[in-house]
Amino acid sequence: xxxxxxxxxxxxxxxxxxxxxxxxxxxxxxxxxxxxxxxxxxxxxxxxxxxxxxxxxxxxxxxxxxxxxxxxxxxxxxxxxxxxxxxxxxxxxxxxxxxxxxxxxxxxxxxxxxxxxxxxxxxxxxxxxxxxxxxxxxxxxxxxxxxxxxxxxxxxxxxxxxxxxxxxxxxxxxxxxxxxxxxxxxxxxxxxxxxxxxxxxxxxxxxxxxxxxxxxxxxxxxxxxxxx
Amino acid sequence: xxxxxxxxxxxxxxxxxxxxxxxxxxxxxxxxxxxxxxxxxxxxxxxxxxxxxxxxxxxxxxxxxxxxxxxxxxxxxxxxxxxxxxxxxxxxxxxxxxxxxxxxxxxxxxxxxxxxxxxxxxxxxxxxxxxxxxxxxxxxxxxxxxxxxxxxxxxxxxxxxxxxxxxxxxxxxxxxxxxxxxxxxxxxxxxxxxxxxxxxxxxxxxxxxxxxxxxxxxxxxxxxxxxxxxxxxxxxxxxxxxxxxxxxxxxxxxxxxxxxxxxxxxxxxxxxxxxxxxxxxxxxxxxxxxxxxxxxxxxxxxxxxxxxxxxxxxxxxxxxxxxxxxxxxxxxxxxxxxxxxxxxxxxxxxxxxxxxxxxxxxxxxxxxxxxxxxxxxxxxxxxxxxxxxxxxxxxxxxxxxxxxxxxxxxxxxxxxxxxxxxxxxxxxxxxxxxxxxxxxxxxxxxxxxxxxxxxxxxx
Numbered sequence: 001x002x003x004x005x006x007x008x009x010x011x012x013x014x015x016x017x018x019x020x021x022x023x024x025x026x027x028x029x030x031x032x033x034x035x036x037x038x039x040x041x042x043x044x045x046x047x048x049x050x051x052x053x054x055x056x057x058x059x060x061x062x063x064x065x066x067x068x069x070x071x072x073x074x075x076x077x078x079x080x081x082x083x084x085x086x087x088x089x090x091x092x093x094x095x096x097x098x099x100x101x102x103x104x105x106x107x108x109x110x111x112x113x114x115x116x117x118x119x120x121x122x123x124x125x126x127x128x129x130x131x132x133x134x135x136x137x138x139x140x141x142x143x144x145x146x147x148x149x150x151x152x153x154x155x156x157x158x159x160x161x162x163x164x165x166x167x168x169x170x171x172x173x174x175x176x177x178x179x180x181x182x183x184x185x186x187x188x189x190x191x192x193x194x195x196x197x198x199x200x201x202x203x204x205x206x207x208x209x210x211x212x213x214x215x216x217x218x219x220x221x222x223x224x225x226x227x228x
Numbered sequence: 229x230x231x232x233x234x235x236x237x238x239x240x241x242x243x244x245x246x247x248x249x250x251x252x253x254x255x256x257x258x259x260x261x262x263x264x265x266x267x268x269x270x271x272x273x274x275x276x277x278x279x280x281x282x283x284x285x286x287x288x289x290x291x292x293x294x295x296x297x298x299x300x301x302x303x304x305x306x307x308x309x310x311x312x313x314x315x316x317x318x319x320x321x322x323x324x325x326x327x328x329x330x331x332x333x334x335x336x337x338x339x340x341x342x343x344x345x346x347x348x349x350x351x352x353x354x355x356x357x358x359x360x361x362x363x364x365x366x367x368x369x370x371x372x373x374x375x376x377x378x379x380x381x382x383x384x385x386x387x388x389x390x391x392x393x394x395x396x397x398x399x400x401x402x403x404x405x406x407x408x409x410x411x412x413x414x415x416x417x418x419x420x421x422x423x424x425x426x427x428x429x430x431x432x433x434x435x436x437x438x439x440x441x442x443x444x445x446x447x448x449x450x451x452x453x454x455x456x457x458x459x460x461x462x463x464x465x466x467x468x469x470x471x472x473x474x475x476x477x478x479x480x481x482x483x484x485x486x487x488x489x490x491x492x493x494x495x496x497x498x499x500x501x502x503x504x505x506x507x508x509x510x511x512x513x514x515x516x517x518x519x520x521x522x523x524x525x526x527x528x529x530x531x532x533x534x535x536x537x538x539x540x541x542x543x544x545x546x547x548x549x550x551x552x553x554x555x556x557x558x559x560x561x562x563x564x565x566x567x568x569x570x571x572x573x574x575x576x577x578x579x580x581x582x583x584x585x586x587x588x589x590x591x592x593x594x595x596x597x598x599x600x601x602x603x604x605x606x607x608x609x610x611x612x613x614x615x616x617x618x619x620x621x622x623x624x625x626x627x628x629x630x631x632x633x634x635x636x637x638x639x640x641x642x643x644x645x646x647x648x649x650x651x652x653x654x655x656x657x658x659x660x661x662x663x664x665x666x667x668x669x670x671x672x673x674x675x676x677x678x679x680x681x682x683x684x685x686x687x
Contacts, residue, residue: 040292040624049621066619075469081379082363099373101363102286102356103381104296108614109468113294113622117356119287141285142356211618214469 002168003091004149005191005219006178007201008065012185015048015063019177019186023067026150026176028136030122043116045147046177065186067177068093068114068147069210069218076106076115084144091191091219092149100143107144111211115146149188150175170196191219240509242663249655249662250413252505260652267645274638277631278353286356290629294622295614299632300354301464303639305606306489307347308388308461309482310599310643313490314340315395316454317522319447328518330661331510335501336494337399338656342646343493344392346639351384353635380463387453387460394453398446401439404429405660458486465609471548472541472613481533485602488526488572492598495519497647499592501656510657513588520580520591523598527576534569548618555612560625564604571601 023029023046032041046067053060074093076085084100087093095115107115121141123129132138135152139145154173161168170189178186189198201207206223240248281288291298314336321329352361364375364385375382408429411422429435462482465473475481495516502511538557541549556565575597579585615624628636650656 036287039287040295041287042293047621049619051621064621066621078376078378079380079468081375081381081385083373083376099363100356101358101360103351103354104291104356105379105381105464105468107294107296108470111469111618113617113619116293117286117291117296119291120285140357144356214618216469 001089001192002190003192003219004070004154004173005091005189005198005202005221006067006070006149006175007187007198007204007207007221007223009183009185009187009201010062010064010222010224011206012183013048013063013065014183014185015050015061016182017048018180018182019046019065020044020048022176022180023147025131026133026136027148028122028132028138029145030118030120030138031125031128032120033125036119041119043118043145045114045116045145064210064222065177066112066114066210067220068149069112069216069220070147070149071216071218073215073217075109075111075214075216079105079109081105090154092151092154093146094151095144095146095148097137097139097143097145102142102144104144111214111216115144118143118145245662246409246413246659248507248509249657249659250410252651253410253653253655254413256652260648263648264645267641267648270641271638271645274635274642277634277638281631282358288629288631290627290632292624292626294617294624295611295626297354297610297614298626299607299628299636300350301610302603302607303636304347304350304354305461305482305609306603307343307350307639307643308458309486309489309602309606310493311340311343311347311391311395311490312454312458312483312486313343313494314338315391315398315450316340316487317491317494319398319450319454322443322447323451327665328515330665331507331512331657332494332498332515332519333661334399334402334654334658335498335656337395338647338650339490339493339497339643340395341392341399342643342650344388344395345646346642348388348392349639351381380460380467383460384464387457391450391453391457394446394450398443398450401442401446402658402661403654404439405431406655406658409659410655455483458483470613470617471546472552473609475537477533477537477540481537484526484529484533485605488523488530489599489602491519491523491526492595492602495523495591495595496599499588501651502588505651505656507657510662516588516591517586520586520594523576523591523594524580527573527580527598531573531577534573548616551616552613555616556608561608561612565608568601568604568608571597572605573601575601 023044024031027045029043029045032043036042046065049064049066051062051064053062070091070093072087072091074085074087076093077087080086080100081103082099082101084096085093085106086096102117104117107113107117118139118141122138124132133152135156150173153175157168157173161172168190170193173188175186175188178188187198187201189196191199191202193199201223202221204223206225207221208224209218209221289298289300318329318333318336321333352358355361364382366375368374375385403425404427407422407426408431411419411426414422459479459482462478466475466478468474498511498515498519501507538553541553555561576594579590579594611626615626617623
């Protein structure tokens with residue numbers, strides 16, 4: 001069974017935001033409008049965090065794309081009273097929208113704030129409602145949603161490979177964010193396969209996981225050259 | 229026998245006692261209807277707010293990313309805390325057989341029952357999809373999906389249900405003899421209703437003995453339940469890896485805070501009852517004095533817990549915790565924080581620590597401060613921490629919206645309304661316990677109290 005993971009090369013990330021847009025388009029993430037976005041209701045399964053480092057005038061701008069870290073020891077999972085948030089065999093934190101009753105406990109427990117609540121039934125700024133993805137279910141008001149590593153693409157490619165009686169090839173599955181990244185900063189693949197691109201990057205000495213000391217054991221690794 | 233007891237303990241004659249304590253049941257003035265209409269309309273406004281929130285979506289509340297818990301969970305913890313007024317205090321006073329408890333116990337136990345009902349509403353009100361709340365119940369479905377027993381929210385479900393059941397029994401048991409008293413004083417439909425409620429009470433020694441046994445069992449059983457309930461409520465926070473939540477002190481800290489706010493709520497309720505129902509001869513300055521001292525002790529205990537929590541955090545100097553720490557200590561939440569400290573610690577210490585100020589008015593002022601302070605405490609545990617979790621990019625702030633404020637106000641009105649209605653149908657001071665305390669006779673006094681003259685101690 002594969003263990004899906006991602007490597008994010010921060011030295012490559014330009015902060016362009018293509019991943020955010022692609023994610024919205026792929027995963028039918030509803031747009032909430034200016035007012036609601038200002039009130040903290042925007043849902044970005046992946047976001048590009050901007051940080052400034054150093055003192056003026058010696059300032060450096062840093063970007064960090066943050067999505068659900070698909071933790072192996074996820075704080076969101078045990079707190080859910082209905083098993084809406086649970087772990088799959090291939091290492092994903094699955095969110096079962098139909099099972100979610102909206103306690104929002106998972107989002108509070110998530111140290112990365114990677115979970116988003118549906119404050120309203122979904123709607124889109126026109127004409128975005130014309131490009132909905134038929135492979136992704138819509139979420140009704142009152143449930144939590146978050147990055148799935150584009151589970152519909154994972155499933156699609158796995159089924160295709162099974163039909164052709166072959167293993168899934170490395171690089172065959174690309175989540176929308178990785179596919180759209182012009183700098184190829186996001187690399188997705190199977191961590192169980194030691195030869196996959198993501199495994200090799202994860203083993204890189206530049207690698208680190210976000211908030212490692214919390215012990216969440218994420219499947220997302222950030223690559224960054226050591227600070228001078 | 230009455231002469232043997234302290235002057236402050238001498239109550240009116242048994243006949244006058246029955247007349248005084250049954251008066252609210254038998255006579256109803258226009259003021260009652262006005263009050264019920266007023267409180268009822270506020271509760272109705274709260275219901276409308278909730279329906280509006282379900283209809284339009286949770287977005288009409290102030291909850292936002294990343295502060296997903298706000299007023300509703302604050303109210304939940306607050307009301308579950310208030311519920312510790314009654315059953316726990318009354319159970320402890322019963323166990324140590326404090327004689328002065330007699331006029332106080334029922335006022336306290338009623339607070340427990342109603343505050344728990346109101347508190348237990350909030351986990352449902354705050355759900356994104358409240359119509360699916362029954363998925364928390366452990367019922368066997370054809371899909372074989374059970375609730376997740378690792379989730380503190382499921383523990384809450386069991387703890388609160390146990391406490392609600394226990395405290396209802398604890399409230400209802402000693403009401404049986406009083407229902408019999410009302411039954412004997414009324415006629416018509418009312419007589420038939422109270423006859424049913426009195427469950428065939430005849431006042432035989434055997435019945436008294438069984439009542440007393442049942443009360444002893446419940447008084448012992450309810451204390452660990454009460455302690456566990458608020459510990460489990462504290463686990464909702466301390467089990468999550470959120471800065472300033474993950475704390476080993478939260479269990480006892482929450483229990484102490486709950487009893488603290490509970491006593492304050494009880495003092496306020498007693499003062500209002502005393503004034504409105506003209507119970508000056510029953511709820512004496514002595515009771516306020518004693519409860520005031522208890523409140524003072526709890527204020528000191530609360531101060532100790534807060535000092536402990538803050539000092540350990542400060543000394544540990546963990547960056548994410550220090551962010552929340554300074555938010556409450558000197559940044560955005562500092563005004564609320566220091567208001568809380570004044571209301572919960574400084575004010576009670578001054579008013580209740582100085583004998584001259586420890587009057588009924590003084591106790592009520594201190595109690596109002598404590599109720600406000602304890603509500604703020606819960607708010608300050610929840611909101612600053614959620615707004616300042618680890619990644620600075622995702623910091624946020626929270627502003628309650630009309631829906632949440634209306635529902636919050638409505639719960640206070642609901643508490644008053646339930647209390648008013650209860651005092652209209654049940655004697656708010658236990659008649660038989662008062663009589664038993666003042667005029668012990670073999671037929672009235674069950675064996676347990678006859679032997680324990682601790683009841684004469686003024687604690």
